[in-house]
Structure formats: structure tokens, C-alpha cells
Amino acid sequence: MIHLSDPITIRNLTLPNRLVMPPMATAKADENGYVTDEVCSYYQERAKYSKIGLIITEHSYIHLQGKAHPGQTSMASDDVIPSFQRLTDSIHREGVKVFAQLSHAGSAALSKTTGQPPVGPSPVCHPKQREELPAEMTVEQIHQVTEWFAQAALRAKRAGFDGVELHSAHGYLLNQFFSPLANRRTDGYGPQTVENRVRFHREVILAVRQAVGEDFPIALRLGGCDYEAGGSTVEDCVAASRLLEQSGVDLLHLTGGMNGFVRPGHGEPGYFRDLSVPVKGAVHIPVLLTGGVTTPAQAEVLLEEGCADLIGVGRAIFKNARWAD
Numbered sequence: 001m002i003h004l005s006d007p008i009t010i011r012n013l014t015l016p017n018r019l020v021m022p023p024m025a026t027a028k029a030d031e032n033g034y035v036t037d038e039v040c041s042y043y044q045e046r047a048k049y050s051k052i053g054l055i056i057t058e059h060s061y062i063h064l065q066g067k068a069h070p071g072q073t074s075m076a077s078d079d080v081i082p083s084f085q086r087l088t089d090s091i092h093r094e095g096v097k098v099f100a101q102l103s104h105a106g107s108a109a110l111s112k113t114t115g116q117p118p119v120g121p122s123p124v125c126h127p128k129q130r131e132e133l134p135a136e137m138t139v140e141q142i143h144q145v146t147e148w149f150a151q152a153a154l155r156a157k158r159a160g161f162d163g164v165e166l167h168s169a170h171g172y173l174l175n176q177f178f179s180p181l182a183n184r185r186t187d188g189y190g191p192q193t194v195e196n197r198v199r200f201h202r203e204v205i206l207a208v209r210q211a212v213g214e215d216f217p218i219a220l221r222l223g224g225c226d227y228e229a230g231g232s233t234v235e236d237c238v239a240a241s242r243l244l245e246q247s248g249v250d251l252l253h254l255t256g257g258m259n260g261f262v263r264p265g266h267g268e269p270g271y272f273r274d275l276s277v278p279v280k281g282a283v284h285i286p287v288l289l290t291g292g293v294t295t296p297a298q299a300e301v302l303l304e305e306g307c308a309d310l311i312g313v314g315r316a317i318f319k320n321a322r323w324a325d
């Protein structure tokens with residue numbers, strides 16, 4: 001039986017335990033997207049007191065075109081590296097590992113934030129940002145964004161991160177390609193098959209792998225189900241997970257899709273276990289389950305019941321670094 005205090009190896013990286021702080025935007029970066037002292041001490045305090053083995057830092061935009069909101073951290077240019085280096089050093093000093101979450105918000109990246117028109121798989125408004133219609137991305141633009149992910153991952157590696165997490169959840173760009181609610185394309189990236197819906201993801205994974213080399217874990221946060229008629233289903237999530245594993249992802253972090261990190265009608269510890277249990281049965285790589293956990297005892301039960309290999313604790317840690325005391 002697996003316990004919270006058991007170490008786990010993800011590719012070449014061994015974590016001291018199975019508790020993870022999932023990405024949560026503080027929105028406190030400066031106007032260049034640099035990590036500020038305030039952000040640094042927030043993470044350092046959690047590394048010190050929250051009893052976690054891994055922190056996945058808040059979503060960082062890989063290019064201004066994909067910036068979701070003011071105060072978001074940037075991984076879009078080399079000049080951010082020193083500020084992230086300070087952050088990773090302070091987390092490592094507490095014996096905790098750290099991944100950077102990399103993101104492009106697609107149709108949720110509005111021109112009032114980015115200074116440029118939003119893009120997405122199709123001209124479909126984001127469910128939570130209906131003010132501006134995105135332009136359908138050309139294949140050339142898809143390749144360009146793939147390259148931005150790769151460059152951002154390399155920056156994260158140079159800044160001392162132990163791995164990266166690709167953000168394909170909560171209605172952001174990669175999730176928009178995965179979800180038939182947002183993807184109406186008629187080309188090979190369209191919604192006709194699950195394989196098409198994760199083609200972009202698989203190209204990103206390969207490009208990131210090429211950029212960072214073999215000894216660097218790549219996680220992917222999958223918004224596996226939209227919980228809405230016509231959206232992604234649990235079956236889609238399982239099929240996609242298999243394909244993502246084949247492309248070389250080292251860790252799958254399961255959560256909700258176009259409607260965000262909630263599952264309608266559920267708030268119990270591990271409320272995305274409807275995704276993590278079948279995915280765990282379908283892949284060989286570790287599965288991380290986040291949602292609804294507020295005590296170490298709840299996390300322990302989810303591991304004992306075989307719901308996942310690692311457990312994320314978000315809001316409880318966000319509110320209180322000493323959540324587990």
C-alpha cells in the first residue's frame with residue numbers, strides 16, 4: 001500500500017513524499033512578469049512549513065500573446081531567468097522540488113492584457129471571457145506556439161526548476177484544442193478524434209523534450225472532462241492519457257476542463273477521482289490528483305484507496321502554509 005511519506009521517482013527525479021502544492025496564481029509578479037520578493041517569500045514559507053515534496057509554481061505565460069491576467073509570472077524571455085533562479089534556490093534550500101507550470105491562455109488572453117488579438121483553435125469565445133472572439137490559429141501559428149513552449153521549458157530548466165508542467169486545463173489554449181466545446185476545426189487538429197484533439201499537445205511534448213534533454217521531467221495538467229453536454233468525457237480523458245504517455249509525458253495531473261477546477265455537484269476530497277482512477281488503470285506513469293483535499297489524513301485515504309500516486313493540496317495551502325499542523 002502507498003503512503004504519503006513514501007518517496008516517488010518521476011523520470012530521473014525522486015520526490016521525498018507524495019504531497020504536492022499545485023499551481024495557484026498569486027497574481028503578484030511585477031509588470032515585466034518577474035517574480036517579486038513577496039512571491040518568493042510566499043513559496044519559501046510553503047516549502048518550509050507545508051510538508052510537501054513538490055511545488056508546481058503558478059502558471060507562467062510562454063509568450064505575451066498567451067498572458068491571462070496582470071500580475072502573472074512570465075517565462076517568455078531570457079531576462080526572467082535570474083528572478084526565477086532566486087525562487088528555485090529558496091525552495092530547494094527547504095529540501096522541496098519545484099516544477100514550473102507553462103501556459104498559453106488562448107481565447108482567454110484578451111487584448112486588454114496582451115495588446116494583441118486573442119487566438120484559439122476556432123472562433124469560439126472562452127466561457128468565462130466572452131468579450132472578444134478569438135481568431136482561428138493557422139497551422140503555422142500552432143507550430144510557433146509549440147516552439148514558444150519549448151523555449152520556455154528550456155528557460156525553466158536554466159532557472160533551476162526540476163521539471164515543467166504543461167497547462168492543458170481550466171479552459172486554456174491546449175485545453176481548448178482538447179475540448180469539442182472550443183475546437184471546431186476541420187484539419188488534423190480538429191475534434192473528430194481524440195488523437196486529433198491531442199495532436200498539438202504531442203507536438204509540444206516532443207519539442208519540449210528536444211529542448212530540455214532526456215533528464216528533465218515533463219508533466220501535463222489535463223482538463224480531462226468538461227462535465228457538460230458536447231464536451232470532453234471521462235472516456236476521452238483516458239484515451240488522451242494513453243496517447244500523452246506514448247509521447248513521453250512523465251506525470252499526468254488530472255483536473256477539470258473548460259469549466260475550471262470544479263466538478264459540478266462535488267466538493268469531497270479527491271473530487272476528480274472519477275478521472276484519476278480509470279487513468280491510473282490505463283497508464284504506467286504516475287498520476288497526480290488535486291481537488292477538495294484539506295487534511296493529510298484525507299490525502300492518505302486517497303492514496304490507500306489507489307486513487308492516485310500523488311495528491312495535490314491547493315486552497316488549504318494557499319490560505320495557510322501551516323495547514324498540516
Ligand SMILES: Cc1cc2nc3c(=O)[nH]c(=O)nc-3n(C[C@H](O)[C@H](O)[C@H](O)COP(=O)(O)O)c2cc1C
Nearest residue numbers: 022023024025058059261290291292293313314315
Ligand atoms: C487562487 C487560485 C489560483 C489558481 N491558479 C492556477 C494556476 O495558475 N494553474 C492551474 O493549473 N490551476 C490553478 N488553480 C487551481 C488549483 O491548482 C487547484 O486545482 C484548485 O484549487 C482545486 O484544488 P484544491 O481543492 O486543493 O484547492 C488555482 C486555484 C486557485 C484557488
